[in-house]
Amino acid sequence: MPTTVREYTGSIRDTVKSFWHGLSITLSYLVRRPITVQYPDRTTLPVRDMLPPRYRGFLEVDASICTGCQACERACPISCIQISLEKDPQNPKQRVVTQFDIDEAKCMFCGLCVEPCPTGSIQHTREFEGSQADLRNLVIRWSDPLHPFPVYKVDKAAEYLPRVELGTLVRAKLAARAWDAPGPRFLPPEPPAAPAAPAAGDATPAKP
């Protein structure tokens, strides 16, 4: 609150000066180019290509160089990776990975699974757009019992590991699934089939 004439006139001067400078600054911004990136459809590049190279997006597993060591499964602090290994029935010396599920909905993108991987098979990509109507569709299955893959034996003489280009596999997986695809149904185990007629089996109350 002004108590002297000098303060009174000073505050008028301040008001005029702040109008002058303030209006001039906003006018100068009016004619500048906005820095907004108009995601998703008006960007100069796809946004994944504008991200830093070590961005931790969706995990990707290159099955062709996965040794089946399960180090990533053990490293995951929230158990979003599920791996099962079996012996190949045709060739008992060859083990196959029958299940390699990563729940991207649960994943917290910490990168702890990437560190212990001996071949660099599991890596973070720069993919991040995976909207799904059903949460369960965010489980990406890198192997399943119908299509198991054999574990990779590291060639000691090889100078580098033949990994496919990072991101192509997960992109193909995401593109293959419509955003509104129905999610998988995980039903409770079937009740033991009644020895009597099937009609009686239907009549039994369902398991809670």
Added chain:
Amino acid sequence: MPTKRTASKISPRTVVLVTLAVGLGLPGALFAAILLLSPLTKPAVIDALVGRVLGVDPATWPWTGLAEGVAVGILAFILVNFGAIVSGMTVWWEMRVSSRMQSRVGYNRAGAAGFFQWIADAVKLLFKEDLIPADADQILFRSAPYFVMAGFALAFVVLPFGESLIAADLNVGVFYLIAVTALVVVGILLAGWSSNSKWALFGGMRSAAQVISYEIPAGVAVMVPILMSGTLSMQGIVRAQGAWPWQWNVFTNPASTVAFAIFFISQLAEGNRTPFDLPEAESELVAGYLSEYSGFRFALYFLVEFGNLWVMAAVATTLFLGGWQVPFVGPEAYAAARGAELIPGAAWWGLEALSMVVMVLKTLVVLNLIVWVRWTLPRIRIDQMMNLCWKYLVPWAFASFLFTLLWQLAVAGTPALATVSGIALTAATALLLVLFLRQTRANLVAMGDRVDLTNW
């Protein structure tokens, strides 16, 4: 990406054309309707038409009053629609301007440059549920928006659009304007009280305190152009000014420049515009007196808030900035083009349209100034707001009022004084404008930027 967007079938060229057609056609049609209707719906013209077309004596014909009423009703309908549409377009324009001032892009999806966003928003608000809080005062809560809307719509009665383009040239025009715009406060106070919410009550009280306080400097500042033109009629005030800047009220009297600044600031406060948006301060009061409103009632408040921008700008233009006066076209030119016919000729309509263009351009400049100030200054504190009113604006308004009294005496003795003051102040303003633009350019260059209007 798993999401596959279906490509829009409308080509960008069509979008631009449709946007331009609506964006120019809608206000254009309304301006044309005002241009045609406001001279033709005057009772005298209607009476003469009744006498000529129907062949009855309008003085004794029983339906003359009805015919006049219908004509005025049509004009009123057009004016209210004009207010609503101008309000919507102002929202769009303000959002575009403000976003660029903040290095953003703003509306750009619905139509070219996002022009249809205001229509989309209005439609969305119409479809929303009209909620009334259980403990609210039902009648007051429901009626409050109508007070606000009435205060806004009634202002259009005396807003001039051109030389003869005014709904009613009241001989107490300015007084009427100040009186009806005060109705808005009643609505806001009712809204705040009836909502039965602390946020709303505080907002309503703040608004009442603010608007009633700022009525005083605004009223005294308005007295300055009234004293200079010797009339309360809006058209009379415009007629007392000239077309050139050095003949405007704002420049022909040094005190009037001060009065203009005071009037402008008070108008911002009365319209609850930033930096005086204390009644609806989001960070303090949620939405102030609007907190409990939704749907159509909320839309009415919003409409009035942005429509008031046009009213404020048009009043400032009328009182201080020469209104619709066209250079080189004096009152004799209008009278000569008017002739004695009942329906004037094309020359007169052309002059009227010209005066309307001048008025609209000036109004848009002032409107942009108001938008610009809003996005420049932060909200002031409530004690600062009261300080500003009572310790700065009121004394200075009275000082400029007294100075004007003496100035008018001096001008009556030496008429050249007004011209000297006009030319000197116009030159000073032009100089300040140049300095301001240089300052703006310096601001731009200091950051290593340049003028770049891309990225819409």
